Amino acid sequence: MRLRSLQIILWIAATAAVVAFSAMRWWPATDESAAAASAFSPAFALADSEGSIRTTAEFRGKFLLVFFGFTSCPDVCPTTLAEVAQVMDDLGSDAGSVQPIFISIDPERDMRLGLADYTKAFHPAILGLAGSEAETQSAAASFKIFYEREADTSSPDGYTMAHSPGLYLIGPDGAWLRQFTYGTPAADILSDLQARF
């Protein structure tokens, strides 16, 4: 009988662990209602291309559109940044309320290649940030996103980066609002933002 209770307890614990793990793994990838249920405030402290440390605190009062990527990425990253650029153009006089941020997950190489040249080519409003490995990991963890370096002889310098390709919206109070999954049209992002002003 005692064994049986122990078994039940263990099963409950195992189930709870699976649920907790799934929640941690899936919350950022699911829709905004799930994310809203678990309010959290992502945070970063990363250098811009001038070397100044920029933190989430200085952007209070603005919506943040945050994308993690790397500048040697030929397909996903330019597509998303082009959409962000379109959104910024279409926001018109409201553009000042939104700060788009590109966080490099390949900081060493991106700093060498030139981060500001890259982000400005899409839109001058986009702020490129690239910290140390530890600072980048800490920022990614606070957004609950994943990235990793993958060895790949068919990529520049023999490696590429796998990463969460979503675009993340943070509110003026610093709280996570939602994710726009990869491929969300600029018009949809724009109308979502406009409904929040």
Next chain:
Amino acid sequence: MKHFLLAAALILSAPAVMACETVTIGDLTIEHAWSKATIGAGRPGVFYVEITNGGSVDDALIGIATPAAGMPMLHETVVQDGIASMPHAMSIPVPAGQNVQLSPGGYHGMLMGLTTALKEGDSFPVTLSFEKAGEVTVNVDVLSLRAEGPDCADAGQ
């Protein structure tokens, strides 16, 4: 000097821009070849194209070559479990009777080792190698960094 020769070869081999030209080889029609401007030559460029197999035999795109890049390769963007990765594609199937697109978020050519930055308005040739149909060269239009698709009246996107 080497770079100068490569650049010269690139310019000479790229005739006047032929926007959205269509080329055929056997049963294959290749059209809407486009690329995006790059910021410098240190980052890879991209190559998109549309291939239609009007025949009854399956074929496959097995490689690309271009004087514009030292190491052009086929890749596929895969988003699985919320993570985007970009595995090397050994070959891209072009099944009989079907239309295959190399387009943003899917299959694409990654042009590594660019000989020169790709500028909007330029064009450069890419030779596609098919398993059965053989090789065919198409001119690729370089569009804006923010382009979302080929700039053709008939591109339908």
